[in-house]
Amino acid sequence: MSAVKGHILFLILMVANFAAQATWFEASGQAVIHDGNKQAARQIATQEAIKQALMFSGASVKNVQTMANGLLEDDTLEITSSGDVEHIEIIDEVYHKDYVTVSIRADIFPIETQCAASDYKKSIVTTWYDLQKRQQAAAGNLYDFGKTFATRLQLESQKSSKFGYIKQVEPYYLKPLQSEQKNIAYELSRKTNSQFVIFGEIDEFSIERIPNNSWNPWGKDTITRNLAVTLTMYDGNSGDMVFRNHKTMSAPWHFDLHQSIDSNSHMLWNSSFGLATQELIEKSIEEVDEAISCQPAYGRVITTGNESLIINIGSQNGVKTGDQLTLFKMNQYYSPQGEQRRQFHLHPEKVTVVEVFAETAIVKSPTGALLMNIQANDFAARQ
Structure with a gap:
């Protein structure tokens, strides 16, 4: 991986919808540290985390070489979002021996009049x-x-x-x-x-x-x-x-x-x-x-394991072998003003469907990564 040089350009189609409730999305990204260049790896990891949060919330990523809001200095991420992005911040960065993990949090107001319904029933x-x-x-x-x-x-x-x-x-x-x-x-x-x-x-x-x-x-x-x-x-x-x-x-x-x-x-x-x-x-x-029709289709994790998971959606929902899913936790909380809000914690590892039954499916990481942090009643969605 290498850092992409350029000017910060963070393009959001901002359509205000103040009646909608904001949703917090938390996501993580990782990048390999090449030749000790931690700053370049940090930018790439931040970029990946932001991309995951925005795509999960319904954004369309045109050119993923960027991000902004003061988080990156040299890159450009071009996004058309189905919501108003209120705020993005880095909440954690952890440096390992040869890679870095960056976690971000984005506050997004969804546009309820737009619909990109999942193809799962x-x-x-x-x-x-x-x-x-x-x-x-x-x-x-x-x-x-x-x-x-x-x-x-x-x-x-x-x-x-x-x-x-x-x-x-x-x-x-x-x-x-x-x-x-x-x-x-x-x-x-x-x-x-x-x-x-x-x-x-x-x-x-x-x-x-x-x-x-x-x-x-x-x-x-x-x-x-x-x-x-x-x-x-x-x-x-x-x-x-x-x-x-x-x-x-x-x-x-x-x-x-x-x-x-x-x-x-x-x-x-x-x-x-x-x-x-x-x-x-x-x-x-x-x-x-x-x-x-415009509600996302969520599967729930019903059986966990280090290498595979069983989720509660299957062929009756339209799940097919090879489908790629995002794993996440979902919490409800109240703002200081008493408004109910939703918080998504996206798992950095995608999973792929490897076997499908009528009402369930087995998923694994395509990279062979262990799935030890996933618990029963976590969720899976095709985004």
């Missing part, structure tokens, strides 16, 4: 959906309708979603208070190795009778059934709410009110009410998919 877990007014299920004896609704939501997701899929429906009803949802989302995410968690509830399932106002005394009353559903989705890694939607619809109910109906039957789902409910499901999945 994100996995989602949900549960059966509770009936808020259980007595309303008496018409049709459809007390398990929330179970069937969640299952059909999963089927539609697996059939039509582009950016994510409901990989699992946990076989129980769950109705957490909103204040509890964040912590439960963490738990469900880790338990099922899913990135996102959907909580659902059937808010309304009532029968409505519209009297016959016709002069015909033999005319029948019109009966409709109302359905209202609320879906709330959380990122199981960060705890952020990423989607909340309340949908309602009404459709003719052509069944006898005392007739028991199988919630999985063609009779129900081919009826006016069933077809209208299926349309509501399809629209809900479209909106869920749109909500996560």
Whole structure:
């Protein structure tokens, strides 16, 4: 390696977005010390650390021979970033026998209107959906309708979603208070190795009778059934709410009110009410998919070793042998002003996918470097 001579040029496409939350990125770079020239090695290592942080945050590196903000004196790094870089600083430099490691920290405000979605599909877990007014299920004896609704939501997701899929429906009803949802989302995410968690509830399932106002005394009353559903989705890694939607619809109910109906039957789902409910499901999945389209796809480390790791994304997510991933830790913290912020600690060693299974993959360092500092519940992402 050699130092690149030139003038400092640090180009950032700065589009202010003061509503966005800043994110701290910490990254490290290394460089060999040639002929005792520690300053040149320091510049190259700093350059590599900054490049890693900016690329992970969504920057496009045009010409990686540079960096600035007073950190380098002779080089030029040309970056077009998808965010506003507020501050960059060196936080550590360690000189070894023949190389130097430099760690930097960058404060970046992401531009939320821009999207460079990962080509990996994100996995989602949900549960059966509770009936808020259980007595309303008496018409049709459809007390398990929330179970069937969640299952059909999963089927539609697996059939039509582009950016994510409901990989699992946990076989129980769950109705957490909103204040509890964040912590439960963490738990469900880790338990099922899913990135996102959907909580659902059937808010309304009532029968409505519209009297016959016709002069015909033999005319029948019109009966409709109302359905209202609320879906709330959380990122199981960060705890952020990423989607909340309340949908309602009404459709003719052509069944006898005392007739028991199988919630999985063609009779129900081919009826006016069933077809209208299926349309509501399809629209809900479209909106869920749109909500996560620009969310990065993260895998979680589930098994560690000195030479290889197992992560919880696989062929169902689109992972392929040879893919290169970044390993990192993610922490939540609060600024002195009380704002919640996110902090990424990027591992300096990239890993390559060497074996892929349906829901998991094995990764190794392409250089053979040991991965002793990686722990279970650290993350991997293709950036």
